[in-house]
Amino acid sequence: MSEKCTHASISDLEGVKEFLRPLLFGLAEEDVDELARAAVQECYDPGDIIVREGDIGDAVYFIVDGEIEVIKQFLDGSERFLHTCGVGETFGEMALLQEGGRRTATIRATQPLTVLKIDRDTFLNVLGRSPSLSVRVLVRLTGRLRDADQQAIADLSRANEELTRALRRLERLDRTKTDFIQVSAHELRTPVAALLGYAQMMQSNEIVQREPSLQALVEGVVNSTKRLHRIFNNILDVSRVMANGVKVHRTQVNLFVIMDGVYREFREALEQRNLTLTYDSLRGLPPYPGDPDLLYKVFYHLVNNAIKYTPDGGSITVTGRVVETPDLGRCVEVAVEDTGIGIAPQDLDLIFEKFYRTGEVAFHSSGTFKFKGGGPGLGLAITKGMVELHGGRIWAESPGYDEETCPGSRFVVQLPFEDEEDGEETEDETAE
16 A cells, blocks of 8 residues: 555545445435545555455445456466456445455455545444445345356356367377277287297207207296287287277186186296185186176286285185175175285275376386286276176275285175176177
């Protein structure tokens, strides 16, 4: 505020009354006199803040000369313009109408400004005994609320349009990324498959078999190539799931047989790590109408995940039962439980996102089956996709993450039973 008012001003009490009288038409003369006597003249330069958002509302202001702008200021330093007020208009009355009311916007001078400031108590006393002033204030506030609503609707419409455009761009980028990943993985898998074939042929060569050093080298090439092949297959699987390009071919599946095949796949790794895998309870489950290839991938990745995050000497237990659920109906429920390092609460949902990995990437450990071994972070995303293709769901449970106490984790899969008609419908409706 200027130290000395050099702008247009009112020199005496009568001048204040003459200014207020037409603005408060219908107000009793004694009320005009009371307001005029309480009025304090203040002057501001352009850019000065008269009231700030969040301040206690202790006065109402009448603009004698100049103009103000009403703005909303945000924590990041940005601001949004709301409206302007000029000569003869009031501002600040909204915060007076509730005890301890705070300013909802910031008022800033845009021109050399002169105002009359009337304190809260005086204004409310006059307002309480003057119906005409009450109606005038109510009409003014209603108009401002209507204008604010219209502006908010316009702002929301513009924001919605911008978000819609951004969403469409992201969808196009996501499709492009998915196509690129799928094509790249397919193109890379082809030469890797040829390399694997040649390496396996070398393993059976008589010269290689007679030389232990050559055997070790060729075995390393074969193992590394197999790992590359698995990674490319996983990338293709997840890209197909993302693009709705997996078709479910349902048939009656024995889940014990599926898990037995998974066990045989990991038997060598389990023996090397001194891990036990138990799945006898699956013997009693009824046949499930599902896709055997997709279900194999579900339990392959779940067991692989358990192996990676269970210390040597631990155990992995697979249990199964038939349950009734309110939303899915009759389901087969299979749980894979380990004695591993567990999962932090904030990671329980994120672990099913593609390429998500717990822990620091800098400490990524390379190894297919070693403890805390690395990977591209696709296994659980593939698992979730395959389960959902069967109309089921999957979730993870864990008391928390602790490498010392190893609280373990539990992955639960629920797959709904479907009658023959439903099974055929699912197969036909699944996008290729």
